[in-house]
Amino acid sequence: MQIKIAPSILASDFSEVGQTVALLEQNGADMVHCDVMDGNFVPPITFGAQLVKNIRPHTRLPLDCHLMTLHPQTHIEDFAAAGADLISVHVEACGKQTGEVLRAIRALGVKAAAVVNPATPVSELFDWLGDVDMYLVMSVVPGWGGQKFIPESLKKLEELRSFCVKNGKPDVDIEVDGGVTEQNAHEIIAAGANVLVAGSTVFRSADMRGTIASLRRV
Ligand code: DX5
């Protein structure tokens, strides 16, 4: 499967976000991961659809919007209008409405993803295989960049990839988010992920191009 690297702008300086996304594109990133936090679903507040709209003209890369918000369904139209290419919603925030929310995202012409937190089993994602373009497995507790990868996430990735294979959708994108480094990328990919979010690893690097290339190397 194609390995895609999605640097998270959470680790960057928001005052120069236009230049940042242009730089990511020049240095070989595949998507721009936008971490939207509402101060409720997770304690911090980051940014909303307005920032996504403002960065849209600065890159042709797909904008991968990870909504860490309560009631994500109330925000999806704004993100679609702002130019999001993919919107990820947490099963913990959507509850019984997860399927409905994913279908509403797709109805807006945007790719949809369902996300689980570290404490939620991946089986919570199984019902939505027909409604997603991507699954996202959180490998840290959401809310903050720079945390350590939770090793149990590898088993969750294996279980999820094997579920997709067994159910006739072996090529569904599986994204992993949190604590991805040049050291653990190999085992994360071997476990079944093909989309790697990396915040601190990319933005703390003195060689962004080299780091993105090395994350991709299997
Ligand atoms: C955590 C965010 C992540 C975060 C990853 O809530 O969803 O996308 O930016 O950061 P690193 O790569 O630094 O763990």
Ligand code: ZN
């Ligand atoms: Zn994220």
